[in-house]
Amino acid sequence: MTDPAVGYRTLVVPPERLREFREVASLAFPMLGDPLLDDSLPFALPAGRAVAVESADGAIVATHGSYPFTLPVPGGTVPCAGLTWVGVRPDHRRRGLMASMLRTHVGRSLERGEVVSALFAAEAAIYGRFGYGSAADDVRLTLPRRAALRDVVGSADLTVDLVRFDAAVHTATVEDLYVRAGAGRPGWLARTPPELLTRVLADLPAARGGYEPLLLATVRRGDDVRGAALLARQEQWGASGPEYPVRVRQASALDAAATHRLWTFLLDLDLTATVSTPALAVDDPLLHLLEDPRPTQRHLGDNLWVRLLDVPAALGARRYATPVDVVLDLSDTLVPANAGRWRLEVDAAGAAQVSRTDARGDLRLDVRELGALYLGGRSASALAAAGLVDGERDVVDRVTAAFTSPLAPVCPWIF
């Protein structure tokens, strides 16, 4: 483990100090009713994966942890350390504690065979310096009530039920739909371990922000469940009547008809005025179904950030859209084993071989930009136009074509 600044010590948090870990995390992240910090819910970081820094007096002053994820990538999956709860007590910040924790995180993840790391950034300016690239965007919509959708064959044959969400009864159905709805989409992380799923679906009163307890809307064809949404409304009255907002926390549908039926239902609940969506992929079908997209507000945000920890293993774990044979000349200050020239040879089936080479580099870039390209949601051409990767135009175009994904990457929930 990496030594932090003088006077500090890094430790794997033992079970008897997890409460202290949580308390320090809640000093760094003052979030009312946050499920990680709530004693009524299971602690979601597996044993040995909560790491802290303590000061000379033995008190924990900084925290981080990681989930052992299997990250969907184009055409495959890869072992991934999902970095989370990076927090430094406000009275110990800007002394290099986060930087030391990131070095520890990278080293421990590599020892466990996790060849990439991914995260959601609390502030977007933090993680580029550690080689994380912004690899996906998401879009959040606020739609007016009764926003019309284009017709989809079969939608009218589906039925919708609405019940109060009961985690003990409904979790398995909700998770099954979530997993199936995102099959093949890069970034669509399963909510494992189970403690994490409990936390993600938790409906703590303190975190409702004035909204009602969660509801579950289920779309069915006969007995076959085809879609589901978790939602809540908030009582709100304006000068001319009810203006309740609907907040959709999760929406999963297995096909176009179920997507249409689910959103048609959500968009026309009585007393409501607006419907806000969870984070959607930038190619989500709802965007294409809107008859008139203009009155819908869209907020585009950065979604997953990805860091390649073991470059040859990570590049070899995904598939590519077109054959390519290119030498990447890579810089990586945090993981020197990644730096230098790598030959990426992709065959007609999209499978890659990655090997060290002395040949001249065709494309010069930092590991941060390679992380941005990795899930197929960014284009090398766009990064080259921004001056962030450097190579001949035809090389850049071929890399763009090879790295692209048919489905835009996204993770629709935050860890």
Ligand SMILES: CC(=O)SCCNC(=O)CCNC(=O)[C@H](O)C(C)(C)COP(=O)(O)OP(=O)(O)OC[C@H]1O[C@@H](n2cnc3c(N)ncnc32)[C@H](O)[C@@H]1OP(=O)(O)O
């Ligand atoms: C994946 C996640 O968990 S995202 C959550 C991130 N955590 C938070 O937002 C909680 C509130 N903030 C904090 O706890 C702390 O301020 C942290 C974790 C963001 C930073 O911790 P510190 O120990 O102060 O950072 P540290 O001193 O190691 O700084 C390292 C570098 O990052 C920079 N940096 C630190 N915080 C920020 C920030 N919020 N924005 C931009 N740069 C930052 C520092 O200036 C420094 O830059 P330098 O190398 O050029 O000198």
